[in-house]
Amino acid sequence: MTQTLAPTTSDQVRDAVAWAVESATPLTVQGHGSKRALGRPTNTTATLDLSGLSGIVEYLPAELILTARAGTPLAEIQAALAAQNQQMAFEPPDLTALLGEPAGRGTVGGLVASNLAGPRRIAVGAVRDHFLGCHAVGGRAEVFKAGGKVVKNVTGFDLCKLLAGSWGTLSVLTEVTLKVLPAPEDTRTVVVRGLSDCDAVKCLSAALQSSHEVVGAAHLPAALAGHAVAGAGEAVTLVRVEGPGPSVDWRAKALCSELAGFGPTAEMGRDDSLAAWAAVRDVRPLVEPADRPVWRLSVPPMSGPAVVESLRPHGTPTAFYDWGGGQVWLTLDGPTPAEAATLIRAAVAHCGGGHATLVRAPEDVRAAVPVFQPQDGALAALSRRLKETYDPARVFNPGRMAEGL
Amino acid sequence: MLMPPPDQGTIARRSEIVEALRRIVPGEGVIADEDELRAYDCDALTAYKQLPLVVVLPENTEQVSRILKWCHAKGVKIVPRGAGTSLSGGSLPLADAVTIGMGRFNRILDIDFENRCATVQPGVTNLAITTAVAHAGFYYAPDPSSQIACSIGGNVAENAGGVHCLKYGLTTNNLLGVEMVLPDGEIVRLGGKHLDAGGYDLLGVVTGSEGMLGIVTEVTVRILKKPETAKAVLMGFPTSEAGGDCVAAIIGAGIIPAGLEMMDRPAIHAAEDFVHAGYPLDVEALLICELDGPAAEVEHLISRVEAIARDHGASELRVSTSDEERMRFWAGRKAAFPAVGRISPDYLCMDGTIPRRALPQVLARMQEMAQTHALRVANVFHAGDGNLHPLILFDANKPTELERAEAFGADILRLCVEVGGVLTGEHGVGVEKRDLMPVMFGEDDIKQQQRIKCAFDPEQLLNPGKVYPTLHRCAELGRLHVTGGRLPFPDIPRF
Numbered sequence: 062m063t064q065t066l067a068p069t070t071s072d073q074v075r076d077a078v079a080w081a082v083e084s085a086t087p088l089t090v091q092g093h094g095s096k097r098a099l100g101r102p103t104n105t106t107a108t109l110d111l112s113g114l115s116g117i118v119e120y121l122p123a124e125l126i127l128t129a130r131a132g133t134p135l136a137e138i139q140a141a142l143a144a145q146n147q148q149m150a151f152e153p154p155d156l157t158a159l160l161g162e163p164a165g166r167g168t169v170g171g172l173v174a175s176n177l178a179g180p181r182r183i184a185v186g187a188v189r190d191h192f193l194g195c196h197a198v199g200g201r202a203e204v205f206k207a208g209g210k211v212v213k214n215v216t217g218f219d220l221c222k223l224l225a226g227s228w229g230t231l232s233v234l235t236e237v238t239l240k241v242l243p244a245p246e247d248t249r250t251v252v253v254r255g256l257s258d259c260d261a262v263k264c265l266s267a268a269l270q271s272s273h274e275v276v277g278a279a280h281l282p283a284a285l286a287g288h289a290v291a292g293a294g295e296a297v298t299l300v301r302v303e304g305p306g307p308s309v310d311w312r313a314k315a316l317c318s319e320l321a322g323f324g325p326t327a328e329m330g331r332d333d334s335l336a337a338w339a340a341v342r343d344v345r346p347l348v349e350p351a352d353r354p355v356w357r358l359s360v361p362p363m364s365g366p367a368v369v370e371s372l373r374p375h376g377t378p379t380a381f382y383d384w385g386g387g388q389v390w391l392t393l394d395g396p397t398p399a400e401a402a403t404l405i406r407a408a409v410a411h412c413g414g415g416h417a418t419l420v421r422a423p424e425d426v427r428a429a430v431p432v433f434q435p436q437d438g439a440l441a442a443l444s445r446r447l448k449e450t451y452d453p454a455r456v457f458n459p460g461r462m463a464e465g466l
Numbered sequence: 467m468l469m470p471p472p473d474q475g476t477i478a479r480r481s482e483i484v485e486a487l488r489r490i491v492p493g494e495g496v497i498a499d500e501d502e503l504r505a506y507d508c509d510a511l512t513a514y515k516q517l518p519l520v521v522v523l524p525e526n527t528e529q530v531s532r533i534l535k536w537c538h539a540k541g542v543k544i545v546p547r548g549a550g551t552s553l554s555g556g557s558l559p560l561a562d563a564v565t566i567g568m569g570r571f572n573r574i575l576d577i578d579f580e581n582r583c584a585t586v587q588p589g590v591t592n593l594a595i596t597t598a599v600a601h602a603g604f605y606y607a608p609d610p611s612s613q614i615a616c617s618i619g620g621n622v623a624e625n626a627g628g629v630h631c632l633k634y635g636l637t638t639n640n641l642l643g644v645e646m647v648l649p650d651g652e653i654v655r656l657g658g659k660h661l662d663a664g665g666y667d668l669l670g671v672v673t674g675s676e677g678m679l680g681i682v683t684e685v686t687v688r689i690l691k692k693p694e695t696a697k698a699v700l701m702g703f704p705t706s707e708a709g710g711d712c713v714a715a716i717i718g719a720g721i722i723p724a725g726l727e728m729m730d731r732p733a734i735h736a737a738e739d740f741v742h743a744g745y746p747l748d749v750e751a752l753l754i755c756e757l758d759g760p761a762a763e764v765e766h767l768i769s770r771v772e773a774i775a776r777d778h779g780a781s782e783l784r785v786s787t788s789d790e791e792r793m794r795f796w797a798g799r800k801a802a803f804p805a806v807g808r809i810s811p812d813y814l815c816m817d818g819t820i821p822r823r824a825l826p827q828v829l830a831r832m833q834e835m836a837q838t839h840a841l842r843v844a845n846v847f848h849a850g851d852g853n854l855h856p857l858i859l860f861d862a863n864k865p866t867e868l869e870r871a872e873a874f875g876a877d878i879l880r881l882c883v884e885v886g887g888v889l890t891g892e893h894g895v896g897v898e899k900r901d902l903m904p905v906m907f908g909e910d911d912i913k914q915q916q917r918i919k920c921a922f923d924p925e926q927l928l929n930p931g932k933v934y935p936t937l938h939r940c941a942e943l944g945r946l947h948v949t950g951g952r953l954p955f956p957d958i959p960r961f
Contacts, residue, residue, distance in 0.1 A: 082948045123714040124821050124852075146720055176662065187662055189670055190639045202948045205910045211819040212632070213851040213891040215625045215674050216899075216906060217933060218915040219638065222670025226663060232914075243720030266580045272603070272694040274759055308763030315760075361581045361659035387660055416664025434664025439652040444666050446921040451914075453946045462665060 063106050069113040071196060071204060071235040077109055078233060079202035081456040088456050090229035092132050092168030096175055098160045100228055100461040101432045102424050111170055114235060122147055125212055126193065128238040131170030138169055142241055150242040151187050152179030152342055159344045159421055161351060170234045176226030179342035180277040180301070183269070183384045185242070189225040196236040197224065200452035210238050223447070229458045230466055231451040245303035249313035250277070250334040252290065253298040253324045258282060258366035261298040262386035264323040266363060268300040269385050271319060273312040277301030277338055278385040285346035285381050289337040290329070298323070299337060344390050344420075346381055353392045354422040356405055360415035362387035371408045376401070387415075398426045406434070433462050467514060467897055469931045472562035476542055480519060483542060483564065487522045490532045495570075497521040506547070506565055510612070511555040511898055513814075513868065518545065518559035523567045527645065527653060527683040530566065534681065535651025537564060543927050544649075546677040548588065548620030551612040553815055554896025556624060556676050556932060563930075566681060568619050574598050575684065581659050583642055585686045588619025592626070595687065604689045607634035610892070611800070619682050625674030627892030629725040629799075632850035633758075634690070636892065638673040645684035646672065649923040659686060671918055676894050677929040679922040693758035696724065697768050698792045701775045702749035702782030706730060709751030710825040712778040713849045716755065719774060721767055725756040726850030727799050730829065733806070733844040733857070734798075740805035743798035746782040753849065754795050802846045803857065810842070810859035812868075816875050818882030819891035822852045831881055832856060839874040841867070853891035854882065880905050895933045903935055917943055 066077045066088075081088050087105040091097060092112055114132040121127075122145040129138055135153060142148050154177050157164050173195070178187035185191075194208030207220035224232060253264055261280035268275045279289075279299045286293035300320065302312045317326040329337065340346065347355050360368055365386035372378045376395025382388065393401045402419065409415045416434035419427065436444060448455075448466050460466065476483075480498075487496045497503055498520050508515040524530045537544055543563035550557055559565050571587035574594070578584070579602055584595055592613040595606040609628035610616055616626065622644065627636045634640070643657030656669040663669060672679050703709040709728055716723065729737065729745075729752045738745045745752055753775075757767045768785055775783050786792035798805070806813050820828055829845065836843045842859040856878050860871040879889050879899060883906045889899045903912060912934060919926065920940035930937065 079948050082946070121821070121823075123718045124823065125717065126821075176667070178662075182661060186635065186639050189662075189667055190635065199910075199914060201946060203910045203913075205914045206907070207911065207914065209819070209888040209906075211821060211852050211887050211891075213627060213636070213819045213848070213853045214888040215627075215636070215892055215894055216889045217895060217903065217912070218678075218918045219625070219670055219674050220915055220918065222638070222667045222673070223918065225670070226667050231666075243717075243722060246720070263580075266582075269582060270579060270691055272691045272760070274693075304759070304763050305766045307766050308760050311762035312760050359660045359662055359664070361578075363580045364659075384661065413660075414658040415660035416662075418664065436665055439648060439654045440656075440665075440668070443648075443654075443668065443921060446924075447666060447918070450917040450921055450944060453944070466665075 063108065065108040065110050067110045067113045074114065074198050074233055074235050075202050075204050078198050078456065081107065082200065082202055082454040085454065086456065087459045090233055090458050092171040093166040095157050095162045095166035096160060096171055099420055100427065101463065102428050103458050103461050105459070109233065112168060117141055118236060125241055126210055126238055127241050128210065128236060129169050130236050131168065131234040133169050135167045135169055135172060136165055143244070146244050147241045148244040149191065149239060150181060150185040151191055152181040153177060154179045154342045154344070156344065158348045159355065169237055173225050173234060173237050174227060174229045180279060180338055180383050183278060183387070184274070184276040189222055191240040192221045192225045192237065193240055194238040195221060195224065195234050197232040197234050199232050200454060200457060208238070212240050228461050230448060230462055231457060233457065247306045247309045248301060248303045248331055248334050249309045250329040250337060251300040251313055251316045251320060251326055252329055253320055253326050255295045255324050256280070256298050258369060258382070260323060261296065262363060262366050262382065264298050264320055265300065265385040268316060268320060271316070273302055273316055275300055276303050279341045279381070279383045280386070281346060281381040284379065288346035289340040299341070301334065301338060341383055347390055347392060354398050354401065354426060355420050356391040356393070357418045357420045358389040358391060358405065358409055358415060360387055360389065360409055361413040364412040365389045367412045368408045371411065372404060375404050398422060398430050402430045431463060435463065467901065469516070469560060472560065476562040477519065484520050486536055487520065487533065487564065490536065491522055491524050491529050495523045495525065506559060506567065509550040509552040509555060509557045511553055511558070511896065514555055514558050514897060516559045516561060518565040519562055521565045521567055523570050525570045527647065530647045530681055530683055531651045531653050533566060534647050534649060537927060538650045538925065541925065541927070543930055545929055546623070546681050548617035548623065549591065549615050551616040551620065552624060552894065552896055553817070554890070554894040554898040556894050556896040558897050560931065568617065571619070571683065578659065579604065583659050583686055583688050585684060586618055588622070588682045588685055589617050592616050592618055592621055599689050603692050605692050606687055607640055607690055608637050611803070618685050618687070622673055622682050622685060623675065623677045624894040627853070629727060629848060632726060633722050633724050638670060640688050641669065641673055641685070642688055643686040644669065644672065644682045646680040646682045648680045649925065649928050657686065676896065676933050678919060678932060679928065695761045695764050696756055696758035696792060697764050698754055698756040698786045698795045699768060699771050699775065700782065700784045700795045701753040701755065701780045702746040703751040703753070703779065704749060704781055706751045706829050707826040708779050709753055710822060712753060712775055712780070714822060715774045715778060716771055717850070719770060721770065723755050723850060724758040725754065727754045728752065728847040728849035729799060729802065730845040732842065733802055733846050736805040736809050736844055737798035737802050740808055741797045741801045743794050745798055749781060754799055799846065806844050806857045806859065811861040811863065813860065814858040814871050814875050816856045816858065816878050817853070817890050817893040818879050818887055819851070819853045820882050820885050820887035822849065824885035824887070828854070828881060828885060832878060835874055835877050839870045841870055841874055851891070852887065876902060897932060900933055901935050913938060913943060920944070
């Protein structure tokens with residue numbers, strides 16, 4: 062019988078972990094469970110539900126830091142930040158629609174554990190770049206802290222980097238401190254229409270090589286463009302700028318003229334711009350049909366279209382691009398999921414390297430196909446040694462990232 | 467400061483070790499002569515010196531791998547070294563360890579403007595990366611003061627910062643990938659030209675690991691287009707509180723400057739005497755705020771910063787009208803260390819970070835400590851991110867002054883932690899702050915960090931004696947020992 066432990070204090074988390082270790086009970090470690098469908102299925106008999114460990118502990122806008130308990134809803138944090146005109150600059154994606162979960166769910170602990178970041182990643186970094194410190198419980202039920210509560214710190218090994226993106230497989234986060242930043246006063250998007258994937262990525266590269274401080278660079282082919290830009294009947298290439306009003310006006314105009322050589326350009330105002338980037342951020346173009354496996358590829362930006370193109374002989378890829386071409390969201394109709402995994406990962410390796418994650422797929426597929434990029438040789442051994450030393454009893458989300466991790 | 471006792475057995479095998487290294491690196495690449503070894507007896511933390519057992523200067527990754535493999539098999543310790551500019555003693559040699567100097571890895575391998583990155587060997591200097599891409603209007607953002615000399619490999623090891631990190635981040639935020647050799651000689655690649663890791667973020671773990679996890683043999687960094695324009699505002703304040711409040715107000719107004727630096731009265735006077743930057747001498751705090759970006763934005767923000775400064779009682783307020791004037795504003799700040807070097811035979815440069823709101827309190831306490839230790843202190847401060855650089859003035863030729871300066875420095879760092887800050891913002895722990903680690907971290911916190919060491923270097927052969935006062939044996943750390951009782955605990959909600 063599965064049971065759920067719902068601690069509301071850090072001490073209770075420690076006690077729960079102590080029990081799990083002593084009774085050899087593997088735990089599903091989760092906040093709201095909004096990303097439970099992402100990852101290799103775990104075979105656990107108990108759930109450690111951290112959603113009751115909630116609340117902002119300290120928010121100091123002038124120090125640019127916010128500390129919250131791991132189970133604090135993201136929505137609560139975003140509301141507190143918005144009230145001070147600040148934000149999590151890495152633009153956390155909301156994957157609930159893609160993953161078939163109730164809208165608006167997700168905790169700050171889950172955000173850190175998954176290291177997901179939105180379109181602004183190319184300019185300001187991911188969660189890992191804003192994750193300053195934490196309190197956590199380790200695999201021997203020891204309570205520890207890592208990092209600090211200031212924005213600049215190199216004291217000791219950067220344990221926070223290891224925990225960000227470890228999907229709850231190494232320790233249980235109980236409290237996290239994030240660097241927060243001012244929200245931009247205004248935003249504009251320059252749209253270039255009708256480009257092929259290949260030309261679009263060249264256009265995005267030109268925009269990113271300009272001095273206009275571009276903070277969003279995406280491309281949606283004709284079939285998907287309507288999800289981001291209402292009524293778009295052709296491909297749209299999106300270039301975003303943010304900042305004080307006069308600055309975004311000037312830069313958007315400059316980009317419109319500088320990118321005109323690629324295709325017809327136009328400016329999108331604030332509201333349309335916000336809507337378009339929310340769609341890109343939350344992967345809305347690939348939400349339907351819900352039964353199609355969705356891949357996320359991270360590759361050198363100029364390689365994005367080549368990866369997709371090289372899959373065409375083997376099936377029908379449907380893809381859009383973020384991060385200037387470096388993040389590809391992809392479905393591949395035709396091959397079986399296992400074949401698709403092999404084809405996609407071979408294409409990534411062939412086109413300059415990177416990694417591919419199976420972000421959405423039915424449970425049986427995720428059990429059979431490696432969800433995260435498989436590692437080989439020395440790196441796989443290193444990852445196993447890290448798991449062994451941080452979670453020797455294999456009680457934290459065992460197997461979620463890969464067999465043995 | 468005590469280093470681990472040297473292993474006499476290793477020292478006795480010196481000629482065997484030298485011979486083995488010469489088989490791997492032929493020619494001039496192995497230095498065993500005592501006079502020549504002197505050049506390697508310290509880094510930029512010159513208070514501590516130690517002759518290395520032997521120095522080897524490999525030229526390629528395969529040689530690094532073979533050296534590490536051989537040392538691993540024979541149980542010989544290794545100290546990696548870049549340009550030797552560490553201010554925390556990160557590459558201080560050991561009497562029983564091979565120092566591996568990476569200076570011959572000095573080539574730029576690939577510049578890729580379309581993907582906005584550059585791949586270089588680790589011995590390339592920080593500034594040389596910017597120089598190599600400047601013709602196309604690009605640069606590499608992190609800019610430690612030693613950028614003309616320090617190597618990018620050392621920057622990775624120390625997670626180096628600079629005056630522009632508030633807006634552009636530290637090394638870790640600008641690094642895309644490395645090739646590195648693990649302590650057993652295995653060659654691995656972490657990251658590349660793409661973003662983020664497909665599994666655990668090992669690149670993030672390696673950055674700032676102070677040469678204790680592996681030796682980096684190739685580095686890929688992101689490069690940025692130079693901002694269209696930059697302007698600076700020079701502001702003087704009658705009190706450090708007013709200066710600190712002004713910094714908070716600028717950030718509070720949603721402005722993230724490219725650089726936001728503060729100097730206290732002793733630092734202002736030393737710098738002005740040295741470079742005649744035109745600093746006001748009748749103020750307690752001087753702020754330099756630089757804004758960069760599109761011209762339209764910079765003009766807009768400069769006027770807002772001016773207004774904020776006026777509201778906070780700035781007694782001096784100047785906006786740069788040319789790039790020459792902007793550089794002159796910076797000249798004094800950038801020369802602050804040598805300027806202090808002119809007024810004192812020796813100085814110690816400290817590096818703590820504090821929450822900015824604690825600045826007035828910290829400056830006041832520091833002056834009290836200066837009296838207690840009977841030494842002077844000047845402060846330069848990366849005010850935007852709270853990173854303090856107190857410069858403690860002393861004369862090493864006077865008895866007890868070095869010891870007093872070190873004690874004063876330790877007191878300052880303890881104070882940084884006490885007010886909610888950290889021991890080091892950008893210089894690293896090295897040997898300098900090693901023994902203060904327990905001030906910031908408890909035993910269990912430190913053990914969690916050392917688990918990383920055990921995963922990478924279970925024999926603990928790489929750069930021993932750095933960062934951690936005592937390295938727990940990996941076998942001891944590996945034990946599964948649970949503290950705590952048994953469930954069911956009545957007070958945990960279960961359903």
